[in-house]
Amino acid sequence: GQNIDQPTEMTATEGAIVQINCTYQTSGFNGLFWYQQHAGEAPTFLSYNVLDGLEEKGRFSSFLSRSKGYSYLLLKELQMKDSASYLCAAVNQAGTALIFGKGTTLSVSS
């Protein structure tokens, strides 16, 4: 079976740091994506991890542990525009499909 778990909602204040966790159980694995989705819009790519470790890209970083089936997205220096849903998605073994979690809705307040 395939299962992606992430918290439903999180709140934070401007300037803060927030970590969004994701655990996955998939039959075959070929990497993990994080996407950002604003309400009514398409998902936009944030990061991709296929090897264990931390990938840093500006204010956003993503971490993967394949042995633990665990990833997190770290957002630093939060801004109001970061209020959105953050989608964790595992790539299947063949690389032919993304299996999404339900998304974590992040609300950033001033």
Place this chain on the structure above:
Amino acid sequence: EPEVTQTPSHQVTQMGQEVILRCVPISNHLYFYWYRQILGQKVEFLVSFYNNEISEKSEIFDDQFSVERPDGSNFTLKIRSTKLEDSAMYFCASSAPDRTDEQFFGPGTRLTVL
């Protein structure tokens, strides 16, 4: 920056009618996908397409669904006989020949079945 485009942005149809949703993937991409997202729910994989054939499809992609690449630029999703539960946002995505995993999403078509 190249982007995936989709038309129409919103389609309203009667139950039982056929609809065709259209997508123009990024021009040098070779892998194409359809996903759907029912309001308030997660993004769900429907089908992936490569080299003019389906690579993989989910349980959702039953006989009422079909995909086609009718020419060198368009990629379509057809729903033969729409049901109320087909109401959703349908996203097309594409990925490059050397990065099969990084998928770029179009803006979506909101399908409303009455």
